[in-house]
Amino acid sequence: MLGLRALTAATVGAAAVLAAGFAAADGHGDKPKYGGHFTYVIPSKAPPSLDAHRETTYGVIHPVRPYYSTLLRVNPADPSSDVYVCDLCLGDVPEPTNGGKTYTFKLKSGVKFHDGTPLTSADVKASFDKIIFPPEGVSSARKSFYMMVDSVTTPDASTVVFNLKYASSAFIPALAAPYNFIYSKAKLDADIHWYEKNILGSGPFILDEYQSGAQITGTKNPNYYLKGLPYLDRITGVFANKESIQVQALRGNRASAQFRGFPPKTRDDLVRALGDKATVQETDWNCVLLATPNHSRKPFDDVRVRRALTLALDRWGGSEYLSKIAIVKTVGGIVYPKSKLAATKEELMQLDGYKADLEASRARARELLKEAGIDLSKTYILNNRAVDQPYKVVGVWLLDQWRQIGLNFEQQVKPTGPFYASLREKGDFDVSIDFNCQSIVNPPIDTSKYLSSDINPANYSRVVDRKMDELYNDMLLEADPAKQRVKMRTYEKYVLHDQVTQMITLWWFRTTVHRSHFKGWKISPSHYLGQALDTVWLDPDADK
């Protein structure tokens, strides 16, 4: 009995700390208010399924996350930090034992699914087994993030143990990914595909109605395990793929927020229209556009040509000008720029294409093209995706940059289907725009994008370079953060400078605009994060 009381007290305490911390972090010091119906727009079409373990789009996170719990999550009070907090687990994120190879999680007691059945360690194990070791015929989009996991065990109903093959700094961030919904073992046992079309979680809201591609509505979960939360009585997510509708919905107060982000001009228009009824939040974004040369096509199999391409780019100038019209801004290497593992400005400026003397870089690029015997009268193909922000904007910028060294590119803009057909199957491009957009900032995993194409087929450059793969593995397996940072620099230099297997253009910059009466939400480096909506609230006074 004492144990139960202690657990309950710890749960209530954790909830209070979470809620109080969040209220303070809101910036106004306002006391959260209960009640209200919060409507937000989901800037996406209907997701293929409702199973977040299977899907990769934020189009499933934004509508569905409020109905589920996860084991860990980013701290809603400080979502830009790399500190994670327990959601279903008790207390703080556990420290590993067994030389960093064992993580033991105690679960909160009394947690129930929305159908009233208790949530136990068996449900957590069943969910992570589905993610990490999916059976034949079951898709798991991120199972490669958990290469280090050997097994998941449950010594008792409230304890889950993750046994790793090797110690890894990438494990805890991977575990906190927002897709890792905890499902009911009973449902999974009955039909492992059940969650593709149904919703049953233990999150802050209980599903009322889902209309595919139209809207999703839920009501407050009165038995939510974080006592005192959620603040809202009701939530509705409305699918609205067109930016004009999202803007008008905010202006006309039909919705209070859109969580993905807006380009700078839209931000300015909204602020002009709404004045102090609009709140703007901005941060660096864990998404980046790449320029990927096709190593299987001449002359881009020649490192001199690839180096010329990167030397031609004025990233620092591009950052200044493009950030006024597009959702890109930050100059960076292969690691999310705000991460502890990212290169500093000084380190970046040692790399080709990042140096201060642009004219010298471009002169060197012209020399390299001459050395490689490039025919400057030829026109090359830049494959791009028919998405305005920021693909087409960055594509036009690249054409201009390469023209400065005498290289002519024609931009072929394709809808997403044909774009991926070119990247994956046809390979009918000289250089292509590509992207890397992750949720949790987890550089050792995020930078696997640059591994050889036969190891990671998402590297569409068709490069195979074992030295590069070794450098990555060396960095991945390094447990000491300081040493790992040094090894990351070596890997990064090899990718971006020595071999120029791919080029980083500019990192995205996230700008959200929401109605000022919507409070308690803080922007994070990813539009996949901060979507539980249990700590947000509405302040009707803000509209007066």
Added chain:
Amino acid sequence: MHKYLVKRMLMMVPTLIGAAILVFTLMHMIPGDVCALRYAGTGGTFDVNQIEQCKEELGLNRPLLVQFFEWIGGFFIGDFGTSMWTDRPITEEMGPRVLLSLQVAVMATIISILISIPLGTISAVKQNSWIDYTVRCVSIAGIAMPSFWLGILIMLGLLAVSNSLLGYGWIPPIQYIPPLKDPIGNLTQLIWPALATGYRYSAVATRMTRSALLEVLREDYIRTARAKGVIEKLVVNRHALKNSMLPVVTVIGIEFAFLMGGLVVTEQVFNLNGLGKLFVDSVTNHDYTLTQALVMLVAFIFVVMNIVIDVIYAWLDPRIRYS
């Protein structure tokens, strides 16, 4: 007449098969497939096996002819299959959207008839007067103005007017309100897209009413009626108008069928989850089964509307007999 209708019904079958072959071929000519899109992902990882497994599950690796006959076979026994994107039954995906599109189409048609018949009649009767010129200006503007553009203007106008009058911006609801749940709310939401499309629709019908009525008003029997001393109002309403309605009915019928699946951009402007939006999503998702089902639905609506128009012809003009 019954024989004629049965014959027309039977002729629907080859028409629909033709449409089916066309849409199936066109859809499979577009590069990429639904599996590649489903796993477009976050850019960092890409599992070839996952895509192959998806193709296997959806039967995309089978020969095209097998896929076609399986689909068309199901279609003729009323089995539309499941959406390749959401894996939900196509009838479930289309059901609520058909109702919404039908309601907008009916409202737009009513608005169009209420505007076009009186205006077209006045314009014809008062030919070359200032009234005629005004009506012609209004109708030509309606034809020239795309309905989605008018929709955008309506939305921006509502925001501007409500801001100045009420002190806050107002736009119609962005989520669908079923008419049985809240009729006023439903009307508040759908009257604007119905106006935007109904205006363009009425412009075409007004022009058609005017020209058809002008032609009929020059007929001998109208002259005879006038010579017998029938008052002008009765000449127009009883003798001329009904006989001038044949081409107007054709325009109204065809436009109605078009509205059922063709309001692609207008639906997006008002965030209506109708058939037009579903069409765009299904094509961009490479959702073959859903796109094919939607094309067949629209083709079916067009064929049925043509039959309905023929029946109305016979009602309007008893001299018309189908045998």
